[in-house]
Amino acid sequence: MPQTPVLELTNLRKTIKGKDIVKGINLTLHPSQIFGFLGPNGAGKTTTIRMIVGLIKPTEGSVKICGYSVAREFVKALSNVGCIIESPDMYQYLTGMENLLQFAAMNKAISQQRIKDVIEMVGLQHRVNDKVSTYSLGMRQRLGIAQAIISKPKLLILDEPTNGLDPAGITEFRNLIRKLAYDEGMTVFVSSHILLEIQQMCDIVSIIKQGSVVKTANIQDLLQDNDKIEWQLSDPETAISLLREHWNIQASQLKKNTISANIGPHPLDKLNEFLISEGLALTYCSATRNTLEDLFLDLTVGDEIV
Amino acid sequence: MFSLIENEVIKMISKKRLLFVIAILVALISVFAYGQHHSSERIKTQLSQRMGISATTDWHKLADQQLIELKNRLDSPYRDEKDKSALRVRIEQLQYNLDNDINPLEQSAAKFTTKFMEQSIFLFLPLLIIMLASDMVSGESSSGTIKLLLVRNVPRWKVLLSKFLTLIMLEIIVLFFAFVLSEIISGLFFGFGGWNAPVATGFKLVAGKLDTSSVLNVPQWRYTLMVYSLAFFVSFVVGSISFMISVLVRSTAASIGIIMSTLVAGNFISYFLSDWKITRYMFMVNLRLTDYLSGSFQPIEGMTLLFSILVLLGWASASIIISFVYFTKKDILV
Numbered sequence: 001m002p003q004t005p006v007l008e009l010t011n012l013r014k015t016i017k018g019k020d021i022v023k024g025i026n027l028t029l030h031p032s033q034i035f036g037f038l039g040p041n042g043a044g045k046t047t048t049i050r051m052i053v054g055l056i057k058p059t060e061g062s063v064k065i066c067g068y069s070v071a072r073e074f075v076k077a078l079s080n081v082g083c084i085i086e087s088p089d090m091y092q093y094l095t096g097m098e099n100l101l102q103f104a105a106m107n108k109a110i111s112q113q114r115i116k117d118v119i120e121m122v123g124l125q126h127r128v129n130d131k132v133s134t135y136s137l138g139m140r141q142r143l144g145i146a147q148a149i150i151s152k153p154k155l156l157i158l159d160e161p162t163n164g165l166d167p168a169g170i171t172e173f174r175n176l177i178r179k180l181a182y183d184e185g186m187t188v189f190v191s192s193h194i195l196l197e198i199q200q201m202c203d204i205v206s207i208i209k210q211g212s213v214v215k216t217a218n219i220q221d222l223l224q225d226n227d228k229i230e231w232q233l234s235d236p237e238t239a240i241s242l243l244r245e246h247w248n249i250q251a252s253q254l255k256k257n258t259i260s261a262n263i264g265p266h267p268l269d270k271l272n273e274f275l276i277s278e279g280l281a282l283t284y285c286s287a288t289r290n291t292l293e294d295l296f297l298d299l300t301v302g303d304e305i306v
Numbered sequence: 307m308f309s310l311i312e313n314e315v316i317k318m319i320s321k322k323r324l325l326f327v328i329a330i331l332v333a334l335i336s337v338f339a340y341g342q343h344h345s346s347e348r349i350k351t352q353l354s355q356r357m358g359i360s361a362t363t364d365w366h367k368l369a370d371q372q373l374i375e376l377k378n379r380l381d382s383p384y385r386d387e388k389d390k391s392a393l394r395v396r397i398e399q400l401q402y403n404l405d406n407d408i409n410p411l412e413q414s415a416a417k418f419t420t421k422f423m424e425q426s427i428f429l430f431l432p433l434l435i436i437m438l439a440s441d442m443v444s445g446e447s448s449s450g451t452i453k454l455l456l457v458r459n460v461p462r463w464k465v466l467l468s469k470f471l472t473l474i475m476l477e478i479i480v481l482f483f484a485f486v487l488s489e490i491i492s493g494l495f496f497g498f499g500g501w502n503a504p505v506a507t508g509f510k511l512v513a514g515k516l517d518t519s520s521v522l523n524v525p526q527w528r529y530t531l532m533v534y535s536l537a538f539f540v541s542f543v544v545g546s547i548s549f550m551i552s553v554l555v556r557s558t559a560a561s562i563g564i565i566m567s568t569l570v571a572g573n574f575i576s577y578f579l580s581d582w583k584i585t586r587y588m589f590m591v592n593l594r595l596t597d598y599l600s601g602s603f604q605p606i607e608g609m610t611l612l613f614s615i616l617v618l619l620g621w622a623s624a625s626i627i628i629s630f631v632y633f634t635k636k637d638i639l640v
Contacts, residue, residue, distance in 0.1 A: 016637075050637075050638070050639075053457040054456070054457070055453060055456060055457065055637065055638040055639075056637035056638060056639065057635075057637060074461060075459045075460070075461055076459075078457060078458060078459045079459040081457065083457055085453050085457070086450075086453075087450065089449055089450030089451050089453065089454065090451065090454075091317060091320075091449070091451055092449065093317075093320045093321055093322075094316075094317070094320050098316065098320070102313050102316070102317075103454065103458065105309040105310070105312065105313050106309070106310065106313070106455075106458045106459075106460055107458065107459060147454065151459075
């Protein structure tokens with residue numbers, strides 16, 4: 001029996017003042033997945049997130065959370081969501097604790113114990129009784145995460161969650177997200193522009209460009225078939241044509257004696273043997289695993305902010 | 307719903323806006339009470355000097371003197387008809403007081419408490435309410451916390467309703483403090499009492515003249531109760547309108563600015579454009595509800611208590627409807 005997806009976006013569109021901000025996004029997320037939502041500024045990430053949580057209404061298409069439509073069964077759908085949108089805005093004139101109590105009061109299922117646990121989870125126990133106006137950005141971010149997970153949501157949506165966190169905080173945060181996803185079974189939806197973050201944290205990635213998703217894939221697959229090899233050898237022109245004729249590999253010349261290529265599934269040792277047997281003097285060879293950043297730049301190149 | 311209202315109350319108390327409003331009340335009532343005390347003393351000595359009466363306790367003579375002054379002003383050829391009918395109204399009232407042995411000069415905490423509200427109802431009280439109401443929704447929009455409220459498993463109309471009910475509670479609290487503070491502060495000047503003194507009400511304006519045919523005396527406490535009930539109604543109306551502005555506008559400053567300038571504009575519209583029929587349907591010129599009780603002159607002829615109440619009720623209900631419809635539909639982009 002197929003599981004009900006935690007999040008299902010069907011042909012989601014938004015037009016604001018005649019401009020297509022989001023142009024038909026389809027997406028299905030299952031329990032315990034960590035999903036990375038990537039895109040340059042102005043690509044429509046936040047607009048999409050706002051539509052998911054019902055802050056803005058889609059021009060077309062639908063959002064379903066745990067099978068409930070946000071448009072028609074708002075309360076049921078939103079019972080399963082915790083989120084931070086854009087920035088962790090809190091009531092500055094209240095303490096961290098009072099802020100959490102505000103949100104706890106809106107949901108009867110939240111116990112005092114849960115509030116305590118959440119504060120410890122995000123590491124705010126020493127400052128929770130201070131006014132939020134005295135918090136640093138990192139502490140506000142932690143409080144933001146605390147209010148998002150306080151109701152034990154099935155879907156956790158985090159928009160730029162590591163903004164303002166220090167390196168130790170980021171590592172801590174990454175572990176917390178993994179724990180929430182794999183131990184508590186939350187589906188986590190992270191949007192970020194820090195690509196390394198997404199690469200280290202997420203299972204699945206979508207790259208969005210000018211309102212449409214240009215690629216969705218498992219992050220391992222996405223990076224694996226993109227190993228890039230660099231050779232330093234005596235006769236680059238010959239090497240390029242040899243590689244093309246015998247292995248069907250498109251290589252390009254980088255520097256005077258350097259060529260590079262994506263070798264796909266071909267084994268590197270066989271390729272090196274081949275080049276040497278063809279009489280080329282191979283002085284250096286290196287393999288670089290493609291980072292998400294390369295991929296991201298490849299896919300979104302020439303993008304302009306709409 | 308109860309916990310939502312509790313949340314709003316916690317926020318309101320933490321923001322210290324209410325405290326600020328109460329501090330303004332204390333300051334203004336003190337100044338007003340002192341001024342009242344000072345001027346009534348001065349009038350008494352002035353009158354007694356001019357008339358050569360040493361026994362200022364004989365208020366009949368002072369009232370007679372006041373009456374003569376008013377009549378002189380009425381006879382001045384430079385006054386236009388509108389001013390004249392206002393004077394006539396005042397004279398008829400004073401005459402009525404004399405005939406029925408009701409002392410118009412006698413001060414008491416009860417009288418002050420009532421007078422303070424009568425004077426506040428069209429500008430000062432609305433301003434206090436605006437300070438509280440304008441921030442209710444736009445405050446959350448400008449700080450971005452509105453997002454946190456609206457992504458909970460609570461429908462939007464409930465969030466807004468909790469805010470609106472909190473506002474009504476605040477209106478009651480403000481009136482309660484206005485009453486208690488003016489009673490206490492003025493009591494120190496004039497003595498606590500006068501709640502059973504008779505007050506004339508039931509004046510009607512017929513063709514620009516005061517019709518005293520249905521005037522009757524009610525005890526001060528009943529009159530005060532009527533004044534404060536009307537004040538609550540005015541607070542409710544002004545509160546609803548500024549609440550709507552607060553829903554429509556994202557910044558609190560803009561929201562306060564819009565409603566305040568409207569209110570102040572209303573005060574001179576009723577002064578300059580009283581011939582223009584449409585102005586009587588504006589809420590700002592209908593706020594002086596207590597004038598109908600005391601028989602003071604209305605800004606625009608042909609308006610009655612019922613008319614004003616209906617106009618205000620129309621404004622309030624339109625504001626509430628617009629607030630809820632807009633709030634439940636709008637895209638939150640902050």
